[in-house]
Amino acid sequence: MPHDHDDHHHDNELDPMAARVRALETILTEKGLIDPQAIDVIVDTYETKVGPRNGAKVVAKAWSDPEYADWLKRDATAAIESLSYTGRQGEHMQAVFNTPDTHNLVVCTLCSCYPWSVLGLPPVWYKSPPYRSKAVIDPRGVLVEFDLFLPDTTRIRVWDSTAELRYLVVPMRPEGSEGLSEEQLARLVTRDSMIGTGLALAPEAA
Amino acid sequence: MSLRELITHSRGLPASGDGPVFAEPWQAEAFAMAVALHDRGLFTWEEWAATLSGKLKHPGALDDASDYYSCWLEALESLIASKNVADSHDIDQLAAAWQRAAHATPHGQPIRLENDPDRS
Numbered sequence: 001m002p003h004d005h006d007d008h009h010h011d012n013e014l015d016p017m018a019a020r021v022r023a024l025e026t027i028l029t030e031k032g033l034i035d036p037q038a039i040d041v042i043v044d045t046y047e048t049k050v051g052p053r054n055g056a057k058v059v060a061k062a063w064s065d066p067e068y069a070d071w072l073k074r075d076a077t078a079a080i081e082s083l084s085y086t087g088r089q090g091e092h093m094q095a096v097f098n099t100p101d102t103h104n105l106v107v108c109t110l111c112s113c114y115p116w117s118v119l120g121l122p123p124v125w126y127k128s129p130p131y132r133s134k135a136v137i138d139p140r141g142v143l144v145e146f147d148l149f150l151p152d153t154t155r156i157r158v159w160d161s162t163a164e165l166r167y168l169v170v171p172m173r174p175e176g177s178e179g180l181s182e183e184q185l186a187r188l189v190t191r192d193s194m195i196g197t198g199l200a201l202a203p204e205a206a
Numbered sequence: 207m208s209l210r211e212l213i214t215h216s217r218g219l220p221a222s223g224d225g226p227v228f229a230e231p232w233q234a235e236a237f238a239m240a241v242a243l244h245d246r247g248l249f250t251w252e253e254w255a256a257t258l259s260g261k262l263k264h265p266g267a268l269d270d271a272s273d274y275y276s277c278w279l280e281a282l283e284s285l286i287a288s289k290n291v292a293d294s295h296d297i298d299q300l301a302a303a304w305q306r307a308a309h310a311t312p313h314g315q316p317i318r319l320e321n322d323p324d325r326s
C-alpha cells in the first residue's frame with residue numbers, strides 16, 4: 001500500500017500514528033519477527049480477497065443442500081473449511097440458523113471478534129460502542145435502528161463472540177427463491193443478514 | 207454519531223456493500239502486524255482479544271469507533287512491550303526519527319529512515 005501524503009505540498013510529514021506504525025514495522029522487521037512483504041500480502045487479502053461473498057456461498061450451499069446444512073449445524077468449522085475458508089486465529093465457528101420462531105443476532109461485547117474468514121473485516125457499526133452495548137440489552141431496539149421489524153412472536157437470541165468462537169447467522173431462505181441456483185441464491189445473502197441485523201433479500205430485490 | 211447514522215453511513219458506501227476496510231494505510235499495517243505476530247506465535251489470539259478489549263474500554267471511547275485502530279495500535283504496542291520485544295520508549299524514539307526523516311525528504315520521494323538528519 002502506498003504511503004501517499006499528497007495533501008502536504010512542501011515537505012513530507014508523517015502523522016503521529018503513521019510514524020508509530022513505521023517505527024513498529026522497523027523494529028519488528030529488524031528483529032526478524034515480521035516480513036514486510038508478508039504484511040503487504042495480509043493487507044491485500046483482507047482488502048480485496050476475504051469478504052462477505054465467502055459467507056454468502058456457505059449460506060447458499062446450506063439452503064440448497066440439506067446434507068451440507070446438517071454438517072454446518074453440527075460442525076461449522078469443518079463445513080466452512082471444506083470450502084477453503086479457513087480462520088487464521090484458530091477460532092471455532094458456529095452457524096446459527098434463523099427460523100420463524102428464532103432470529104439470531106451476533107455481537108462481540110468484548111472487542112470486535114468477527115468471523116473474518118467468511119465475512120471479511122467488520123463494518124464500522126459492529127465495532128462501535130453503541131452496537132456492542134445495546135445489542136445485548138435491547139436487541140429488538142437495535143434491529144429497529146436497522147429498519148428490521150420482527151414479529152413479537154419471534155424470539156431474538158444474541159450470540160456474544162469470543163476470540164475462540166465466532167458465529168455465522170444462516171438467514172431464512174426467502175420465499176420465491178425455489179429453483180434458483182446456488183450462485184443466484186448467494187446474491188440474496190447480504191453481510192448484515194449473516195450478522196443478524198438484516199434478512200436475506202427477496203429474489204426480485206436482488 | 208448515533209448507531210443509526212453509522213449504519214446509514216455504512217450503507218452509503220460503494221456498491222460492493224463492503225466499504226473501504228481501512229480509513230488510512232497505517233490502520234491496515236497495524237492490523238496486518240497483529241495478524242503476522244500472532245501467526246508467528248508471539249501471542250495467542252485470546253491474549254490479543256483481551257488486550258484489545260482493555261484498550262477499547264478506555265473512558266471517552268468514541269461512539270463512532272473512529273478510535274478503533276488507535277486502540278488496536280495501543281494494544282499491539284502493549285503486547286510487544288510485555289513480550290520484551292520493544293518498549294514504548296524505543297517506539298517513541300524511532301517514531302520521532304521517522305517523522306524527522308519524513309520532514310527532511312523532498313516531496314515525491316520515498317521516505318527512508320536514513321533521511322533522518324539526527325540519525326547517529
